[in-house]
Amino acid sequence: MPRLFIIDHSLISPGGHHYEYDLHVAAAAAGAGWEPVLATNRRFAPHGASLAPWRVIAVFRNDTYNRFTVTSGATSLPQNPYRRGAWQRMPVGGRGPAAWWRRAALLLKQRRRLGRFVRGCEALFAAVAVQPGDVVFVPTLSEFDLVAVLRFLAGRPPAAACRWHLQFHLNYLDGAEPAQDRQAERVAAMRAHFAALLAPAGQLRLAFHATTAQVAAQYNRMGLAPFTVLDYPVSTAFRPLDRTAPSARLRMLSAGGARAEKGTSRLGEVLKEGWDEFFASGRVELLVQVERDAELPVLPGPAAPGIVSRLPFPLSAADYCAMIRAADIGLFLYDPARYQGRASGVLIEMLCSGVPVIVPAGCWLADEIAEANFRHLDVLRARASPLGTACAGDWQPLPPAADQSPPALGCDGAIPTGARELLLSLSLGSPAGSGHYFALACEQLDGQGQVLARQLDVMAARQGDKPLRLLVHIKAGARGLRLRLAHANEPLTVRIEASELCFLDPGPQGLPLGAVGLAAAAVAEIPRLLRDLVARHEHYRAQARQFARAYGELHSPDTVVARLTTPLQPGVSAADAVAG
Secondary structure: OOEEEEEEOOOOOOOHHHHHHHHHHHHHHHHOOOEEEEEEEHHHHHHHHHHOOOEEEEEEOOOOOOOOOHHHOOOOOOOOOOOOOHHHHOOOOOOHHHHHHHHHHHHHHHHHHHHHHHHHHHHHHHHOOOOOOOEEEEEEEOHHHHHHHHHHHHOOOHHHHOEEEEEEOOOOOOOOHHHHOOOHHHHHHHHHHHHHHHHHHOOOEEEEEEOOHHHHHHHHOOOOOOEEEOOOOOOOOOOOOOOOOOOOOEEEEEOOOOOHHHOHHHHHHHHHHHHHHHHOOOOEEEEEEEOOOOOOOOOOOOOOOOOEEEEEOOOOHHHHHHHHHHOOEEEOOOOOOOOOOOOOHHHHHHHHOOOOEEEEOOOHHHHHHHHHHHHHHHHHHHHOOOOOOOEOOOOEEOOOOOOOOOOEEEEEEEOOOOOOEEEEEEEEEEOOOOOOEEEEEEEEEOOOOOEEEEEEEEEEOOOOOOOEEEEEEOOOOOOEEEEEEEEOOOOOOOEEEEEEEEEEOOOOOOOOOOOOEEEEOOHHHHHHHHHHHHHOHHHHHHHHHHHHHHHHHHOOHHHHHHHHHOOOOOOEEHHHHHHO
C-alpha cells in the first residue's frame, strides 16, 4: 500500500485547524487506499493516540510560526542564512560591534531552527522508509521552512524520489492586486530566494500549492514554478442540518477562538449598535467561542439569560462540528487587510454547513459569497417589473476631496412614488481585472433634503462583462437619492460604461439583499445587514443550503487527496522551475 506522508510541524495538540486539516486528509487518504503517516511537532506526542490507527511520528521541535518569515511582518526580505549575502538581509538595523553581534546571533538562531527541521525529516524517514510511489505533503509551509526542506532533499535521501507537495497559506505581499503592483522589489527578493533554493535541486519532483487563488497569484508573480490552488479541505460532516422548524431565536455564532485579526474585541460594538432591535428583544442570541481567559463583551443593558453566551475553545471535533451546523448566522469581524487573500477554515465550514454569514467586505471572505449574491440579483433583474422606466442616472465627476481620497463619481436623483427597492446595475470600463473593489455610498433624503438613511457597500469586480449589482431598501418617506462611487482602495478613476437605476415595488415583504450571506463595509453596517438576515432568514437559509452542495464537494478531503495522489498530475522539477 503506498503511503501519504503528511508533514505538519505545527500540529501540536488536538483541536484547531492544523489538527482538523491533517485528520480529514489522513482519513480521505486511507479511504482511497493509501497509508497515512503523520509527522508532527514533538509536543503532539502525548496525543498521538487521537489519530489512531494511523502512524504518528512526533519529531519536529519547532512550528512554522516565527519572526524569520516575510508573512510574520518582522522582515520584508526572505531569510536564508546559508545564502551568500545573508548578512545584509538580516532584519537588524544599526552599525558597529553591537549590530554585528545581533546579526551573528540572529544568523545562528536561524541556522539552528532550520537544522532542527532537517533533523526532524531525517528522523521521520529513518523511522518509516519510503517505498516507490509514496507521496509527501507539507500542508503548511513558509518561504523560511522551504530552506530546510530543500537542504534535507539536497542530500538525495531516498525520500527525494517521492513527489513532494508544498503548500503556502499566507500572503507575502500587502493589499489587493493593484497595491501589489507597487511591490516589485519584494517580488524580486522572493523570486531570488526561491531561485537560489531551487537551482541546485536538480530533478526533484515538486508541486507548489496555495489555499486561495489570491495567494497563488502572489507566488505566481515570481514566474518560477506554477502555484496551483488546493482548496482548503474540511470534514464531510460539515453539511446542512435537516431542520424542520425555525429556531425560537436565531443563533449568531462567532467561532474559532479569539485572535486580534479575528476582531473578537469588536463584538461589543455589534451588541451596542443592535442591542434593542435584536438582542434585548430576544430575536437573536450571540454565541462566542473563545478561550477560557478571554473576556466577553459587556452587555449594553438588561436582557434575558443566554442572549450572550461563551462556548469553550477548543472543542472536540464532533462537538465543534455540531456547534457550526447548529448556527443560524455566522458572524465574522475579521480584519480585511489580514484576510485580503487568506482563507478562513471557519468560513469554509459554515458555508459547507449551509449557514448564512456576515463577512467583512473587500477581502477573500466576501469574495467567497460575492458571485452567488450577484447571481441572485441577476435573477431579480431578469424577473423585475420596474416602477416606471428604468433610468441610466447622470453620473458626474465630483470635485477632489481634501483628504486625498480616490476620485469619485456622483449621481443624484428622485425616488418615484411607491418605490420600495432600488436595484442598481453598473458596468465599469475601468479599472478592470481581479483585485479591484468599489465603494458605493448611498444617502436617502426626505422632501426637505434631510438625510433619512445612509449606507456604505463595497463590491468586488466581476469576471467578464457582467455588471455589478446592488439592492437598496428604500426608506419610508424618502424622496431623493444621493449616490457616490469610488475605488475602495486605490486613487484610481472609475469609468462607468453603463448604469441602470431600476426602482421596484415588490410589496411590503420586500426583497432579500443577497443570497448566501452579506458583506459589511464597516462594523457600523452590520445592524442593517443583520436586519435583512433576520427578516428573511428562511430565504438565506435555503440559498445557503443550496450553495453548500457544490461548495462542500469542492472542499471535500477526497478532492484534495485525489489531487495529491493522481500519478498523471504534472510535476515540476526544480530545474524546470528555475528555468521558468
